[in-house]
Amino acid sequence: xxxxxxxxxxxxxxxxxxxxxxxxxxxxxxxxxxxxxxxxxxxxxxxxxxxxxxxxxxxxxxxxxxxxxxxxxxxxxxxxxxxxxxxxxxxxxxxxxxxxxxxxxxxxxxxxxxxxxxxxxxxxxxxxxxxxxxxxxxxxxxxxxxxxxxxxxxxxxxxxxxxxxxxxxxxxxxxxxxxxxxxxxxxxxxxxxxxxxxxxxxxxxxxxxxxxxxxxxxxxxxxxxxxxxxxxxxxxxxxxxxxxxxxxxxxxxxxxxxxxxxxxxxxxxxxxxxxxxxxxxxxxxxxxxxxxxxxxxxxxxxxxxxxxxxxxxxxxxxxxxxxxxxxxxxxxxxxxxxxxxxxxxxxxxxxxxxxxxxxxxxxxxxxxxxxxxxxxxxxxxxxxxxxxxxxxxxxxxxxxxxxxxxxxxxxxxxxxxxxxxxxxxxxxxxxxxxxxxxxxxxxxxxxxxxxxxxxxxxxxxxxxxxxxxxxxxxxxxxxxxxxxxxxxxxxxxxxxxxxxxxxxxxxxxxxxxxxxxxxxxxxxxxxxxxxxxxxxxxxxxxxxxxxxxx
Amino acid sequence: xxxxxxxxxxxxxxxxxxxxxxxxxxxxxxxxxxxxxxxxxxxxxxxxxxxxxxxxxxxxxxxxxxxxxxxxxxxxxxxxxxxxxxxxxxxxxxxxxxxxxxxxxxxxxxxxxxxxxxxxxxxxxxxxxxxxxxxxxxxxxxxxxxxxxxxxxxxxxxxxxxxxxx
Ligand code: SF4
Numbered sequence: 216x217x218x219x220x221x222x223x224x225x226x227x228x229x230x231x232x233x234x235x236x237x238x239x240x241x242x243x244x245x246x247x248x249x250x251x252x253x254x255x256x257x258x259x260x261x262x263x264x265x266x267x268x269x270x271x272x273x274x275x276x277x278x279x280x281x282x283x284x285x286x287x288x289x290x291x292x293x294x295x296x297x298x299x300x301x302x303x304x305x306x307x308x309x310x311x312x313x314x315x316x317x318x319x320x321x322x323x324x325x326x327x328x329x330x331x332x333x334x335x336x337x338x339x340x341x342x343x344x345x346x347x348x349x350x351x352x353x354x355x356x357x358x359x360x361x362x363x364x365x366x367x368x369x370x371x372x373x374x375x376x377x378x379x380x381x382x383x384x385x386x387x388x389x390x391x392x393x394x395x396x397x398x399x400x401x402x403x404x405x406x407x408x409x410x411x412x413x414x415x416x417x418x419x420x421x422x423x424x425x426x427x428x429x430x431x432x433x434x435x436x437x438x439x440x441x442x443x444x445x446x447x448x449x450x451x452x453x454x455x456x457x458x459x460x461x462x463x464x465x466x467x468x469x470x471x472x473x474x475x476x477x478x479x480x481x482x483x484x485x486x487x488x489x490x491x492x493x494x495x496x497x498x499x500x501x502x503x504x505x506x507x508x509x510x511x512x513x514x515x516x517x518x519x520x521x522x523x524x525x526x527x528x529x530x531x532x533x534x535x536x537x538x539x540x541x542x543x544x545x546x547x548x549x550x551x552x553x554x555x556x557x558x559x560x561x562x563x564x565x566x567x568x569x570x571x572x573x574x575x576x577x578x579x580x581x582x583x584x585x586x587x588x589x590x591x592x593x594x595x596x597x598x599x600x601x602x603x604x605x606x607x608x609x610x611x612x613x614x615x616x617x618x619x620x621x622x623x624x625x626x627x628x629x630x631x632x633x634x635x636x637x638x639x640x641x642x643x644x645x646x647x648x649x650x651x652x653x654x655x656x657x658x659x660x661x662x663x664x665x666x667x668x669x670x671x672x673x674x675x676x677x678x679x680x681x682x683x684x685x686x687x688x689x690x691x692x693x694x695x696x697x698x699x700x701x702x703x704x705x706x707x708x709x710x711x712x713x714x715x716x717x718x719x720x721x722x723x724x725x726x727x728x729x730x731x732x733x734x735x736x737x738x739x740x741x742x743x744x745x746x747x748x749x750x751x752x753x754x755x756x757x758x759x760x761x762x763x764x765x
Numbered sequence: 766x767x768x769x770x771x772x773x774x775x776x777x778x779x780x781x782x783x784x785x786x787x788x789x790x791x792x793x794x795x796x797x798x799x800x801x802x803x804x805x806x807x808x809x810x811x812x813x814x815x816x817x818x819x820x821x822x823x824x825x826x827x828x829x830x831x832x833x834x835x836x837x838x839x840x841x842x843x844x845x846x847x848x849x850x851x852x853x854x855x856x857x858x859x860x861x862x863x864x865x866x867x868x869x870x871x872x873x874x875x876x877x878x879x880x881x882x883x884x885x886x887x888x889x890x891x892x893x894x895x896x897x898x899x900x901x902x903x904x905x906x907x908x909x910x911x912x913x914x915x916x917x918x919x920x921x922x923x924x925x926x927x928x929x930x931x
Contacts, residue, residue, distance in 0.1 A: 222926055225913065233911040237881060245901065246881075253851060254881055336851070366916040366926065372888035373860055373919065376853025443917075443925075454857050489865060494928060495918050501927040 216277045216586055217362045217508045219327045226369070227324040230331065234258045235317035242314065253376070257337055259330025260316050262638075269308040269316060270333040271323060275343045275361040275385075276304035276589040280576035283587070285326045287572035293319055298572065300557060300565040300593045302629055302678055303382070304342050305333055309636060331369055336377045338368035338450070343385045344393040345590040348509060349598045351546040354405040355413060357387035359505035360442060363497065367443050374450050378457035379465035381450070382422075385415075395591065395707035397421045397429045398683055400467045401449060406436065413439045419449060419479065420471030423677035427713040428468045431476035433483065440497045441487075447495060448487035452479070512584040512599055517549025520603045527606050534609055536658065537620040542605065551602050553583075555595045555617035556627065560652040562616070563645045564630040565593035574615050582608050591680075592629055594622070623666040625734070626652045629680055633673030633690060634697070640673035642690025642697035647671055647726050654727035655734075664734055667747045668707070683707035685748050686733060687714045688726070699726055703733070703759060704751050715756055718764055729763055736762045769873075770894040772887050774906025781842060783823055783875060795820070801844050801873075804833060811836070823875065826854040830861045837868040845891070847876035856889045863890035863920045880908040890920030 219227070234254070241251040255261070259270040271286070286306060290298050293315050299307040311319060323329055332339055341364045348356040364383060368374070374381075384396040387405035396402030402418035415437045421430025437445050449467075456474075458464045471479045528535035543552040555575065558564050567575070575595055579587045582604055583597035590596060595617075600608060612618045621627045628651065631637065633644025648671055655661050670684030681687035687702040698720035705714030721729050736759050741750045751759075768776050784802045787793050793806050799819035807814065807822045814820040821842030824830060837843065843862060845855045855874065862868040873893045874886045880900055887909055896902050918925040 220930070222914065222930065226916070229912050236907070236911070250850070250879060250881075336853075363927070369916050370912070371917055372885040372915065373856040374853070375885050376851050376856070376882075378853075451857050454853055459852060459854075493918065494923050495925055498928070501930075504927070504930065 216279065216358075217274070217505075223327070224324075227327070227329060230258075230329065230370075231317060231321045231324050234320060238314065238317050253335050255313075255316075256335030257332050257375070258316070258320065259333040260311075260313065261334050266310045267313055267316075268636075269311045269319065269330060270301065271306045271308070271328060271330045272333050272340045273305050273328075273589050274365050275341055275347075275358055276345055276591075277358070278587050278589065279326075280579040280585045280587075282326045282328055283572050283576035283579070285322060285328070287569040287576070289319055289322055290569045290572070297566055297568045299563070299632065300567065300589050300595070302565075302591050302593060302631065302680060303340060304345075304589045304591055305340060306589070307632075334380075336379050336381075337375055338371065338377075338381045338383065341365055341368070341383045341385065342394055342399075342591060344388055344391075345588040345596045346393065346543065346552055346598070347387065347588075348511075349545050349547075349550075349552055350388060351544065352389045352391075353546075354387045354389060354407060356506070356509050357385040357405055358509045359502065360403075360405075360439070361385055362505050362508070363442065363502070364446070367446070367495075371450075374454060377450070377454055378459045379462070379467075381453070381467065383446075390709070392708045392711070393590070395680070395683060395711070397711035398423055398427070398680070398707060399430065401446065402430050403442075408436050415439070415442065417445070417449075419483075420468040420476070421711075422466055422468045423680060423682050424466065425463055425675050426466075426468065427677070427682040428472070429711045429713065430468070431471065433471075433476055433480035439502065440499075441491060442497060443495050444491045444493060445483070445487055447490060448483045451486055452482050456482075511547075512586075514547050514550065514599070515601070517601050517603055519549075524602065524605065533613075533620070534606065536662065537609055537618055538605065540620045540624070540662075541618070541622045545599070547599075549602055551600050551605060553597045553600045553605070553608065554590070554622050555597065555612060556619045556622055557594050557617070558621060558627050558652075559616045559619050560626070560649060560656065563632070563635070564628055564648055571615065571617075575617075578608070578612065592627060594627075620658070621661060623668075624661050625655050625664060625667045625669050625686075625730075626661060627669075628652065629668070629670040629684070631672050631678035633671070633679075637673060637678075639676055640690060641675075641692040642673055642699065643723070644671045644673040644679060644688075644690060647688060647690075647699060647723060650723075650727045651730050654731060664738065665746050668705075669730075670705070680707065681705075682713045683711065684714060685751070686730065691720050693720065697723055699723065701729065701733075701763075703756055704748065706748060717756065718760055732763050733759055767895050768902055770883070770896055770902065770905045770909075772892045772909065774909045776902055776905070781821065781844075781873075783844065801842060804828065804843075807840075808832060808836075811839075821871075824858060826852050826858070828858075830858045830866065833862070833868075834866055837862060837866045838870065840868075840870060842871045842873055843868060844873040844875045847874060847878055847882075850877040850879050850882055852877075856885060859886070859889040859891055860920055880904055883909050884911060888915060888919040888921045 384399040398421040404416040417434040418430035588596040630648040634640035671688040672679035672681040673690040683705040700720040702714030804822040823844035
């Protein structure tokens, strides 16, 4: 994974010194609250319902064990001993004191971490597939390009005050999209052209929130060397022409819609024609240098354990289910990808204690070359586990609560912090997630109904990505009371789609039963092996409506 | 006379005044002293000012710097207005003036110009800054110099860090 050189270290240290100075001026009253606001947001600090929150960047989800241990220590020393994995591969602290934040940032910088641009109207942390570099069906490892984007976007002097926040995601898998690129401001799909050259298909103007949209393609093939100049052209067009008069119309998707995708693309091409050959054009040397940080770890010749594993699975049903659900195929023979689920019923999705962070660090050191990846589904991945150590790993993580074998099932809920923590919420989201998890606690039944994305947001801001859940739940406010609106048929994958609203919203207590009815309709109508989304697409929303509102 | 910050953080005074856009139905009154007038009005009546070397223009954040293509270097000073510090269009305008239209003379940031934005303005090609009056001008040098380098190319350097690393 990427390692800082002296330039990165210097820039990181200078950033901490700058924010210390800004914080001192703010506390001394030299900066008004509205003037300090974007400065602290771009250092990850925002104020929520109960306290300030600090959102720490985890660039494209990668963490080393030493960084996890430092995070654990920070949560103990400056917070209440736990942290939260967000739906954008970042980590959040819930209760830091404002005056401590410069010290926290200094501690993070020591382990090559930061909170730059994790909030505010700027280019945010670039996200990607958590299985990058270890899956078989990958065009190339997208992480070097993510790091290239990270560096280019860090303190970009032209784009620090955009009309609104700006999120970029990269995907390199041919058949799956775990990064939900089509619902990002820019989604980059890695592709090869007919000559076999690497490049990107560029989607612009996807997004959730108030006006959910799947991002149209504005360029079918962008050669890899042109990545940064083209991004600069897109951002410049957006910075100049994106709406600034209305916060709700300020995202790039509104501009793309107003100009039409073709009109927007033409503007970008025109801007790009002036800068495409500037020194910002990537060189082979630079690309290879970044690739050099993401080489394969020291994989070993692992003895063939197919039979032992088969026996272990046969003798131990829970282990068998865990393998079936939480373990994925690895490109290297003898290795497997393991997802540690952070979705134990009764724990808010994505929450981890300081102790758990240290346990994850130990697991990474022992089983996966000292690295982990954070997923936008709020789980943690050990990407390089030897197959002959799977059983042992499973035994050690079961008591830690990381082995709930529900990955990608209905109870692997994506859920924003909602009304328990978030000032913007219309309704609580965590108790709804928990009630649904309790309703579907029979694992056999859960496996029988198969993979279903259930996403919950506490308000229109859609941090829980409810529009792209196969089942989406949105907290709404009805005359001061918390209600929940359901949508069906969303998807964040290659077949990205925005869910359709089922009908009038429901009270919180009714939610488990409503979800149960929806599942019953699916079970009644599915053909063999047909996943929920396919059944929905085949039969439409009516049968669900009829049952739920009967 | 306004205090003007220069890119090395030092402060000097000069007497450029900004002439606002006249209200509907009123005409532009150009004062005898050095003046920055609305760019569109200067373009429309350029020939009137040919005898004066102390007339510059200002652009508002929604205006297109492209309108000055080909004539930028006839102007001793161009100012770009930041109506609100959080309006980031002025940064793109500055880069376009410098890098696309090859403007070589003084580029001045005016309006809601605060200390913590100076570093970005400098990188985008501004070389003088009129700080909002309530801000401490003595802190400008410090705020301009928190960073010794940046990752990306901009107006100040066309060599991004990835090319300097080799
Ligand atoms: S979706 Fe709304 S309630 Fe949930 S975290 Fe985002 S802003 Fe808060």
